[in-house]
Amino acid sequence: MPRQPDTRDRARREFARLLTERGYLGVSLDEIAKVVDVKKASLYHHFPGGKPALFMEVAHGYVEETAAALHEALRTEGGLRQKLLAVAVTYARGTYDSALGDQIYYATRHLDEKRRAEISQAYVRALIEPVTELMAGAVGAGELREAEPGFLATAFMELAGTLQPMPEDLAMPPQERPAPSPADRRVQEVVDLFLHGAAPAAPAAPAAPAV
Secondary structure (H helix, E strand, O other): OHHHHHHHEEEEEEHHHHHHHHOHHHHHHHHHHHHHHHOHHHHHOOOOOOOOHHHHHHHHHHHHHHHHHHHHOOOOOEEEEHHHHHHHHHOOOOOOOOHHHHHHHHHHHOOOOOHHHHHHHHHHHHHHHHHHHHHHHHHHHHOOOOHHHHHHHHHHHHHHOOOOOOOOOOOHHHHHOOOOHHHHHHHHHHHHHHHHHHOOOOOOOOOOOOO
């Protein structure tokens, strides 16, 4: 029936929107049914597990969309720096819906253990392991110092997260914020900070005196 896919899609979109705004406990199937303009029983037809089942579809959809952007960046030609720059650019462009991602993370505390493990494993497999593999290869090639690749992956992704655009409705009003530095410069600064640290470059050694 032509209405079914539309109802399912709209339910997922509305659930994601309300989840972002209110958190898991602030979303009800009654409200989703009203916004989508269907009976609540229709939602149970599409999502027999009710609210947790609808949440799981939204969460898996978020992981899949985010992973697609990440994997495309990791396929960038070149060495470690070029790949890190490509990943950092995806953050700077606001590719990842960090507000939705945060709410999905917080919502897992309200799920049963099986669903919580399923979402956690999907997130790690799709979004953490590819960056961890990149770091492991770089350590093995001598491009990075000896360190646990998972730690390096997490550290880089946390740094890259600072590049995400600030939502208009958070912190100080937009007109009071300092002018941001150009995105491409900030991307390079984040990657260089990860690769070289925050310490100033060591001064060049003085030339040996002529004999």
